[in-house]
Amino acid sequence: MTVLEFYRKYKVRLGVLLITALLVFWLAVAFQRSFLLLSDPEPVAKAIGAGYLLLPCIGAWALIRELLFGAQTQRMARQLEGEGGLPVDDLPRTPSGRIVRSAADEAFPAYQAEVEADPGNWRSWFRLSCAYDAAGDRKRARKAMRDAAKLYRQDAAA
Numbered sequence: 001m002t003v004l005e006f007y008r009k010y011k012v013r014l015g016v017l018l019i020t021a022l023l024v025f026w027l028a029v030a031f032q033r034s035f036l037l038l039s040d041p042e043p044v045a046k047a048i049g050a051g052y053l054l055l056p057c058i059g060a061w062a063l064i065r066e067l068l069f070g071a072q073t074q075r076m077a078r079q080l081e082g083e084g085g086l087p088v089d090d091l092p093r094t095p096s097g098r099i100v101r102s103a104a105d106e107a108f109p110a111y112q113a114e115v116e117a118d119p120g121n122w123r124s125w126f127r128l129s130c131a132y133d134a135a136g137d138r139k140r141a142r143k144a145m146r147d148a149a150k151l152y153r154q155d156a157a158a
Helices: 003-039 043-083 101-117 122-134 138-157
Strands: none
């Protein structure tokens, strides 16, 4: 495998790794700075240090939550791929590589009807999430993927 093939295959993972490393670096610096402020004898500095300590805690929580969400989404995608249930990516694209919005909007009702017919099926919600994403509605795509993940966990526990 050449370097270019490796990059193409793992481009998303490398991006996640880079962003995670940068965020972990920022978290470490923020923790260090907050402890410096907390050790200062001035009450105002201590208050700022305590407040500043919250930022890396929230950042660490968000990072862990997103990494777990991404890992679960990847597991669901692999399972659907193994079952032959992933939506086919055959929508027309612009020269820049973006999906043509009107084509995504035309394909969307089929995925929405699938969820309405079987709202307890995580596979339907996963495909609906992909349809929302193709249509450019990232907020609804994320919500649909969260619903799929919740149903997936329930399905795995049963």
